Amino acid sequence: MPRSRGSELPQRASPRAPLHLKTTASSEANGAHHRLLVDRSSPKVADRHSPRSPLPEKKRAGTRVAELETKLGKVQDVEVEETKTMIEEDKKDSAAAIEGGEKENPEVVELKAQLIAKEMEVAVLTADNAELKKQADEAAAAVKRADEEAVAKAFLIEQELKENAAREARMGEQLRASEAAREALDAEMRRLRVQTEQWRKAAEAAAAVIGGDAHLVGHHGLAGNGSNGWGSPATMPDDGDDEGFGSKRKGAGIRMLGDLWKKKGSK
Structure with missing residues (x-):
């Protein structure tokens, strides 16, 4: 019995990072970005944290935000690359599994070969049947033509026989009439x-x-x-x-x- 594809696919560990690490990095980046926006929009808060010199604090905050954004971009790029790699590996694994399944199931190959052979046999038989049907139709048409010709000839022969019989009857009547006339003439000549x-x-x-x-x-x-x-x-x-x-x-x-x-x- 052929095994399912799911069971044939190898079980491998995902190379992607854990979900809580990704969430932490994203949260840190979002928090830093939010703090930067808050610092820029509210000078009072900045003055409250650093009443002496606001410029170094802003510089450090901007550097921190840039670093977090860089980390976030790298994390996203890595995640995209990992996703692409996983998709490609899944495709390769699926193709390999399909090829392996076909190689590991000679029954399927044999059934396909038998099916192809049967289809070819059916095609040959269909062609033979069509040829035989054509020959049978031609033979039937020839027999029909021969029957029609025989019927026509028989009709003509029958008509000729009828005409000959009528002609013979007329000739017989004429002969009998001539004989009667000859006998009457002979009698008249004898009488004369x-x-x-x-x-x-x-x-x-x-x-x-x-x-x-x-x-x-x-x-x-x-x-x-x-x-x-x-x-x-x-x-x-x-x-x-x-x-x-x-x-x-x-x-x-x-x-x-x-x-x-x-x-x-x-x-």
Whole structure:
């Protein structure tokens, strides 16, 4: 346990003079000075003490006062010097005691060294923590940026997928519509081909019928003169009936085409 400074300071005797000596010297000086003043202020008293010659008495009194004042000044100077010396010695003793106390207490020195080491360790740890915190903040910021970029890319990809799906849906609808139109066109073309074939056959049949009638007319006309056939002069119409005979043949051909068309339609 460290000892107190007061106990470590050496006990030494004060070199100053005793208090009663100082008081006596001061009292004597003050009394002499007072007597001098009284002698100067009251000539009656001086005359009463020395009625014969006042000048030697005054001279002796002045000399006494000067001596006392000189002694008083010396005493005061000595006291001031002693006080200064004591103060300087006290300072030196205090410094020596402090130095001696530090030298005599290695525990304090060791504790100070440990404290300095701990402070340095704390400073190093604080710097390391600041660096680690900085790195962690940078890593967190990088991760946040990467997440934001990933989210943005995912959003763009999702939008592209949606657009592609919509485009594919539109293309599918267009393809289905084109297929339906193509099928309708094919059906219409088949119908037109069938109808064209039917019309062709009907036209051929009508042409055959019409051609057969003309052949029959010519054949009957050549069969014999004066006969009652179609080609005979008796049966042939006259010139005024040529127009009526042609219209009848046309009507017969049209009726034949209508019958053929009805038969084709019923089939």
